Amino acid sequence: MSYFIEFRDVSFRYREDQPWVLKDVSFHVQSDEWLAIIGHNGSGKSTIAKLMNGLLLPQKGEILVDGVQVTEDTIWEIRKKVGMVFQNPDNQFVGTTVKDDVAFGMENHGLPRKLMVERIQTSLAAVGMSDYVAHEPHRLSGGQKQRVAIASVLAVAPQLIILDEATAMLDPKGRLEIMETIRNVQEDQDLSLLTITHDLQEVVKADRVIVMNQGSKWLEGTPRDVFSEKDKLRNIGLDTPFVTKLAAELSAAGLPIQREPLNHQELLEDLWTLHSKM
Amino acid sequence: MDITFKDVSYIYQANTPFEHRALSGVSFHIPSGSFVAVIGHTGSGKSTLLQHLNGLLRPTEGKVMIDDYQISAGEKTKDIKSLREKVGVVFQYPEHQLFEETVAKDIGFGPLNFNVEPKEIERRTGEAIKAVGLPEDLLQRSPFDLSGGQMRRVAIAGVLAMNPEVLVLDEPTAGLDPSGQREIMDMFSRQHKNNNLTTVLVTHSMEDALRYADHIIIMKDGEKYMEGAPLDVLVNKEELQRVQLDLPEVIQFLHQAEKQFGKAIPYQKQSIAQLAKELTAIVKGGESNG
Amino acid sequence: MGSSMIIGQYVPGNSFIHRLDPRTKITIIFFFVLIVFFANSVMSYGLLTLFAVGSAVSTRIPAPYLIKGLLPVWFLIVFTFILHLFVTKEGEVLFTIFSFDFYTGGIIQGLAISLRFFLLILVTSLLTLTTTPIEITDAIEGMLGPLKKIRFPVHELALMMSISLRFIPTLMQETEKISKAQASRGVDFRTGSFKDRIKAVVPLLVPLFVSAFKRAEELAMAMEARGYQGGEGRTKLRELRIGKLDTYTYILFILLVIGLFLTRA
Known part of the structure; x- marks a missing residue:
């Protein structure tokens, strides 16, 4: 069994005079698995996502991605392997059209133009947005924008995709679109998936779940294991x-x-x- | 306040190539004191409908009556300002409207615009911040120092401080975590009962509609698709599926259980414990239908 | 007038002018603006007008749309003409109305200046009518390219422009949303004294700024997550390429310039 990502006693705080946001957190993400992280706002779950591709760096402990420790020097390589989709559909759409946005990540990584053209097609097809190649973002729904965001990440061919509350601002239809897209993508490609979410429907479909509470790991296991710990969940006010x-x-x-x-x-x-x- | 829509149509950018009909021939009546949920997909016209309730939009055809106020095509509504005082609107992501230096000033901003006495504003500000469940010592802080959830509550307090008679809520819990969602909705439900409000809730959540509303309007492509009591509307699987809406989860489950066991458990807003008892009786019931 | 004003608007199409490299369009328009001032005979003006109107027709943008869209400018053109009638006192007196003399010089000058003005406006508006803002951005990045040598941040400038273009519709929607929310809290944006209206703008501007900053912050993070680290080592999807069409256009334009100098008085 190979660990794609490993957190070893990771602690993090934004500033020295502020409390720890994460306290001695250890866990791993296996290759090709779907891991879901749940917890209240402020439980540290979004911080975990940002630590995984070096948007933040930990003060204590170490994080390994594909065997390489995340440091200032390795973040650019790591960001090719770890793609991320954020919560707000508007604030991550960089391009003026769908194809420009899908190209953005590839341009950053210096892929040749011919490959870009190819991958724009394949990744938009993977999320069912092939008919929208030249659309401008303000003519797309929230769910469509998030699908483009997923395509943009896919285009760089990462090994892990993180969805950081990517469905939180969508209506039920948009949410369904995204979850179907994700399931198709994960079936078709060798990908690990990390979803950070409040949506219990999403959680039950994951392979494994980690429950975060006040910066620490509270529970870990299969969805079935985790949801059978009703008292422990109720203690921290989480819904089942x-x-x-x-x-x-x-x-x-x-x-x-x-x-x-x-x-x-x-x-x-x-x-x-x-x-x-x- | 009674709310009546009579053949209301609304066309965006009329007489241009971008013309778009957002509402067509919508009629309904909401008696004073109701809690109405308006449900529909993005683009079904519910946001447009909502903006007619305090005269932000004026119908292209037909008329809207709110108590004695009348909003119709062409003619100016008298006293639109006093209508806006009586109809409080909580928009989607209302925290985006905060702008004052302190929480207190922001909550008092609406009342101030409606020329409420300073003493009275102070009283209402204190009341409103308590109503949304925030401590009073936040009042002198800048709203921009608060967490997202707290900002949402401050914005809502700003609407409550107007002492509205009608409360219009446009997906007020969007983006909050589940416990935050529940708290905010319970708070609105309390406000509705304690202050005899007429509440119009625009939502995607069938669960919330079932739990809080006493009347439901379903919109589709700018038209009224269905209307009625929650237990009549929200059990109608075929009709709802035609507009790609799901049944609330409880009702979905009861439908499936009925298929499996051949016996129906009618849903009457029982608690889960009560449902479990009725279901247990059926499971233990003995005779097999297989 | 608002929506009928066409300066700065893009009209989608597939005419040969639409397909020209935006750098070609900018270059030619630049030189056209220069040579307009060299025209001084009926023939030379005729030649330039032929070129400008010919270009406009070839875009296949409906003429009524163009003419109506330039309405605010028509006013300026007519105004320029009348101004010259009154101010220029050269040549013979052509006729007198209410004891005011109109000179032939005035009429000729007026016509010439108004025509120049018209040609300038028409040709420059063809740029935005047939080129998307993002193409113009690309062209500027391409044409300023040499300045990179003196460390002028060409790539950053172009990226800034394209992100601004991308967010204009988003911010417009946001403005509308916030102004509606504040109107619901009793703000009156439409009536009141000048001072009142200035005061009414504060509840609109503060939230807009706050949200723009938040967007910028989140966007920066998203860009970083997608591997953005400045212009170095970056490849580009959108490519500008000078093709045959551009070469022909340059040849045609050089012919025009030669023609102009041959027909000058």
């Missing part, structure tokens, strides 16, 4: 999905629910099995 709550109440009402359900289908299957036995 509807099926999780319902399953807990069903157990309380006397039904022996065996596994923590992640979606309606799973819960209904288990209920049906119980029903058949009775």
Whole structure:
């Protein structure tokens, strides 16, 4: 098993007279896995994202990306491997048209023009935006802009994509667009995915979840493991999905629910099995 | 205040090549004291509709009546300023409207414009900051030193301090984390009850619509698509799917359970615990439908 | 007038002028502006007018649109003409109205100056009508290229221009949104004394600045995350290329210049 990213006892604060935003955080991201990070605003989860590609550098501990430590000298190489999509669709759209925006990252990394033209096509096709090559940003919806942002990241061919609350400002339709896009992209390419989110629907689909609280790692595990720790989640005021709550109440009402359900289908299957036995 | 829309149409940039019809022939009536949720996708006309409620937009055709105020094509509305005092609007990302040196001044900005007495402004400012759940010692701070969530609350307090009779909310919880969303919506719900407000909430959240509203209007392509009580509108799977809206999750689950077990649990805003009991009864019910 | 004003607007199209390299267009317009001042005979003016009107027609932008769009400028042109009628007292008195003498010199001068004015406006507005702002930016970056040697920040300047262009519509939307929010809080942008209106602008400007700064900050971070580190080692997607079309255009223009000097009085 290879770790694509490794955090070793990482601590970070913005200024010396301010409290630590991250305290001795250690974890890893494996190659090709989807890791979700949840937690309240201010729990340090966005800081983690910015540390991964050297937008911020830690005061203590070390961060390895593909075996290389993140330092001033390595950030430009690392940024090719770690792509990032931010929250506000408008404030990351640099180009005057869709194709110019997709090209921006490639231009920065000095890719030859011929390759750029090719990759603009393939990456826009991957996010279903091929019909919008020459569109200007103000004629796109929020969800479309975020898809372009994903295409821009894909074009540089990174090994990890970070979505830092990339769906938070979108309407449900836009959110769905992005999640479908991401799922397709992850299936088609060898990519690790890190999503930082509040959306529980997103979390249950990840391979692994880390729960952050006040700068420390609070919980880590598969979505099923994490959501079965209801008390620990409730302690820090985090919500759990509807099926999780319902399953807990069903157990309380006397039904022996065996596994923590992640979606309606799973819960209904288990209920049906119980029903058949009775 | 009663709100009535009568055949309201609105066309952006009329008589130009960029002409765009945002509302067409929308009629409805909202009795005073209702909590109405307006639902629809981006571009369905709900933002345009909302801007008619305090005369920011004037219908191209038809008329809007809010209590005694009438807004219609061509003629100027008398006392538009006093209408704006009575209809408080919380826009999307309202923290973007903050500009004063202190939180207190920003909250008092609306009342000041409506010529409220300084003493009264002070009283309302104190009340409003409490209502949104912020400590009073923030009042003398600059709004730009606060966190995003606190700024949102200050902006909302600024609207509440106008003592409006109608509260118009345009996705007031967008971008907040789930616990922040819940707190803000519960706060609006309290305001609605305690101050006898008429509340119009524009939202994407079927969950919020189900939880807080007593009347629902669904918009599609500038037209009114459906209207009615939440438990009538939000259970109608086929009709909702036609406009690409989802059922609230509870109702979705109950539909699936009904398919699986052949028995319906009618949704009447039961608690999850109560639902679990009813579901347990069905699961234990014995006879198999398989 | 607002929307009918066309100076500075781009009209999409595929005419040969649309397809010219923007640097060609800028160069030719620059020299056209110079040679207009050398015209001094009916023939030479005729030649220039032929060139300008011919260019305008070849863009296939509808003539009524052009004429209406230049409306505010028409006023200036007519004004210039009338001014000359009254001020220039050369040549013979042509006729007298209300004891004011109109000279032939005045009329000729007036016509000549107004025509020059018209030609300048027409040709320069063809640049923006047929070239997207971003193409103009590219052209400026290309043409200022040599200045990089003296450390003039050409790339940064061009990037700044293109980002400004990109954010103009966004900031316009934002302005509208904030002004509506403040109007809902009782601000009146339309009536009141001059002082009142200045005061009404503060609640609009402060949030706009705050949001622009925030955008700039986030944009800078996003650009850095995407590997931006200045102009060095950067490649470019948008390429400017001088083609056959440009060569023909230059030849045509040189012929025009020769023609002009042959027909001068």
